[in-house]
Amino acid sequence: xxxxxxxxxxxxxxxxxxxxxxxxxxxxxxxxxxxxxxxxxxxxxxxxxxxxxxxxxxxxxxxxxxxxxxxxxxxxxxxxxxxxxxxxxxxxxxxxxxxxxxxxxxxxxxxxxxxxxxxxxxxxxxxxxxxxxxxxxxxxxxxxxxxxxxxxxxxxxxxxxxxxxxxxxxxxxxxxxxxxxxxxxxxxxxxxxxxxxxxxxxxxxxxxxxxxxxxxxxxxxxxxxxxxxxxxxxxxxxxxxxxxxxxxxxxxxxxxxxxxxxxxxxxxxxxxxxxxxxxxxxxxxxxxxxxxxxxxxxxxxxxxxxxxx
Ligand code: HEC
Ligand code: HEC
Numbered sequence: 001x002x003x004x005x006x007x008x009x010x011x012x013x014x015x016x017x018x019x020x021x022x023x024x025x026x027x028x029x030x031x032x033x034x035x036x037x038x039x040x041x042x043x044x045x046x047x048x049x050x051x052x053x054x055x056x057x058x059x060x061x062x063x064x065x066x067x068x069x070x071x072x073x074x075x076x077x078x079x080x081x082x083x084x085x086x087x088x089x090x091x092x093x094x095x096x097x098x099x100x101x102x103x104x105x106x107x108x109x110x111x112x113x114x115x116x117x118x119x120x121x122x123x124x125x126x127x128x129x130x131x132x133x134x135x136x137x138x139x140x141x142x143x144x145x146x147x148x149x150x151x152x153x154x155x156x157x158x159x160x161x162x163x164x165x166x167x168x169x170x171x172x173x174x175x176x177x178x179x180x181x182x183x184x185x186x187x188x189x190x191x192x193x194x195x196x197x198x199x200x201x202x203x204x205x206x207x208x209x210x211x212x213x214x215x216x217x218x219x220x221x222x223x224x225x226x227x228x229x230x231x232x233x234x235x236x237x238x239x240x241x242x243x244x245x246x247x248x249x250x251x252x253x254x255x256x257x258x259x260x261x262x263x264x265x266x267x268x269x270x271x272x273x274x275x276x277x278x279x280x281x282x283x284x285x286x287x288x289x290x291x292x293x294x295x296x297x298x299x300x301x302x303x304x305x306x307x308x309x
Contacts, residue, residue: 033267040089040093043088043117050119050126060120068127074252081127136293137212137213141180142180144172144209174192221279221290230243233294234291247292254288261279
């Protein structure tokens with residue numbers, strides 16, 4: 001990696017962000033979990049150069065932030081604290097279009113090869129995790145959101161067909177506002193569209209806005225279904241490429257979990273897909289909320305080889 005290789009593309013970033021965000025690529029050939037491992041395996045044999053990695057990371061920082069913590073809304077995942085094997089596999093999958101990521105793809109393909117992959121991962125490993133990542137709801141939450149817009153029959157836009165355009169326009173004013181009780185939510189809805197309309201569509205309005213989680217249920221599901229791969233405190237598994245989910249942004253994880261469930265994340269592990277088939281939306285939110293609340297411990301990580309100068 002020559003120093004400053006990425007610099008010329010930096011000025012293009014805002015433009016590309018606007019163009020690429022939200023465009024979802026067509027589902028090309030079906031992807032598989034371990035089909036594009038060649039580059040990843042090659043990178044894992046190499047020693048990573050932290051200084052070169054830091055240089056490469058300049059471009060990554062525009063989205064994943066210089067801290068590597070990602071964004072609060074979960075569009076950009078936290079990379080800090082993720083196992084190097086996972087970072088390398090995921091970037092290699094994105095490069096090979098085995099994991100669709102149209103936002104990042106143009107940047108991922110500028111990585112020149114296995115050595116750059118090892119370098120940038122070695123640098124990311126030096127970043128400390130966010131000590132206070134954005135958590136899940138831990139209890140009831142009423143929220144009108146388009147979080148799963150592109151894939152979900154549960155998204156806010158679906159309501160328009162049911163409640164009509166005028167009501168929908170008024171309701172949009174409540175988008176992303178968080179209510180801790182059903183009563184507070186329904187009161188706000190009533191003010192937005194009137195009590196008669198609110199009563200008429202009450203069941204639908206509750207179903208679409210219910211984003212709560214139940215940590216007791218989450219604990220049970222986590223222990224029964226997730227521990228064997230993601231570890232007893234969400235620490236993942238370096239050797240087997242199982243991601244760290246402890247301390248990762250809740251909203252990012254929810255989206256990934258859902259995409260894995262419906263097959264949109266094409267490099268998903270088939271055993272995980274089987275494991276979570278039949279999870280209800282509440283199961284899903286609860287188990288992810290629970291699993292992301294752990295903290296990593298010393299010894300959970302194993303470092304990739306670093307270049308010694
Ligand atoms: C234009 C924004 C953007 C840039 C620049 C970018 N990424 Fe990403 N990256 C994303 C998005 C968005 C996702 C999550 C995609 C999804 O939701 O599936 C992601 C996901 C990832 C993941 C997977 C994380 C996980 O938990 O599975 C890794 C690893 C990653 N990026 C590394 C990098 C590296 C290294 C660079 C620099 C070479 C980089 N990214 C540059 C937007 C970006
Ligand atoms: C058989 C092993 C296995 C089981 C069981 C499993 N997972 Fe996974 N999970 C994986 C692997 C492997 C990945 C990464 C897939 C890939 O390579 O893209 C993953 C990815 C994820 C992700 C996305 C992480 C990211 O950074 O993008 C979430 C969230 C997740 N799993 C949550 C869970 C939860 C919650 C459970 C239990 C209900 C569970 N998984 C059960 C193996 C498993």
